[in-house]
């Protein structure tokens with residue numbers, strides 16, 4: 435047994451109650467010294483990394499580029515999950531079935547507190563907005579998940595699918611919950627132009643991207659129900675969730691050691707033992723703060739300061755270029771654009787303009803090239819007319835990278 439404080443060692447039917455009661459009671463601090471020793475004893479990678487160290491704060495953060503070097507120690511089958519990555523680099527994580535189930539339970543923790551009315555027989559139906567274009571049929575085969583006394587049924591809606599198609603699924607399924615990629619949910623409500631209040635949705639709970647105030651307003655206005663955000667990462671699991679009582683973000687600090695740092699949030703999940711992550715660094719920035727009100731949820735509270743929506747572009751010198759640097763929208767006559775960086779570093783700018791041929795088109799091309807050259811130094815580039823030619827459908831990012 436590794437991290438004895440993690441609830442994942444308990445029998446699965448006890449997870450929900452444990453996560454519930456712990457959230458309602460004052461936290462005992464995780465013993466960082468013991469935790470450090472646990473890592474030191476896991477494998478040679480950590481033994482070497484922690485040689486001579488006894489202070490947690492001296493432990494070098496684990497970078498995404500190092501992930502593949504962390505040894506895997508497991509006797510069970512491991513399943514891979516790919517992250518689209520906050521650095522533009524894909525990360526592959528490997529978890530056992532138990533770890534994956536517990537990760538799921540942690541993601542469901544907030545729903546133990548959210549105001550939800552299950553259907554008869556304690557059924558809760560949810561539609562999750564995910565990458566891609568595929569939308570589940572209403573009669574899809576279910577692999578239900580039992581948690582907190584309810585049976586959860588799930589449908590998936592690809593955020594690149596037509597809003598009409600997603601709407602048709604919602605009308606048939608009548609989900610209590612909409613979850614999933616924030617920009618996909620926002621795009622859906624903004625493009626559908628239909629009233630959504632009658633669908634019976636009780637909670638909108640986005641995740642995966644920073645929820646801006648304007649996005650929150652869009653979602654709230656469309657459904658006229660609570661919008662409760664969640665924060666996490668593929669590699670680490672669910673880190674924080676918005677509280678229905680105080681509206682702050684409570685941190686799952688009993689299962690993940692979360693540290694705020696100016697270099698990016700550091701996360702140490704205590705329920706991943708096969709390929710454990712010690713102070714794993716994400717590019718997002720968070721800040722802990724004192725609880726504003728006397729909330730019944732006793733988990734610590736934080737604010738997400740910065741979390742990107744797009745991938746980074748890497749220039750010829752290996753430097754990150756913020757996706758927000760590009761302002762192609764300002765080019766007159768340009769209708770749409772998508773910037774994609776190929777795995778060899780070349781930038782491919784897909785675009786649509788109002789008059790594709792002739793002089794205006796030429797002028798637009800020149801302006802696009804000028805901006806690209808000014809912002810990204812030392813990379814080859816190609817222009818490609820027709821945004822639709824981009825095969826990859828992701829989180830509706832306008833800046834994506836294979837690097």
Ligand SMILES: [Zn+2]
Nearest residue numbers: 677680729731
């Ligand atoms: Zn609260």
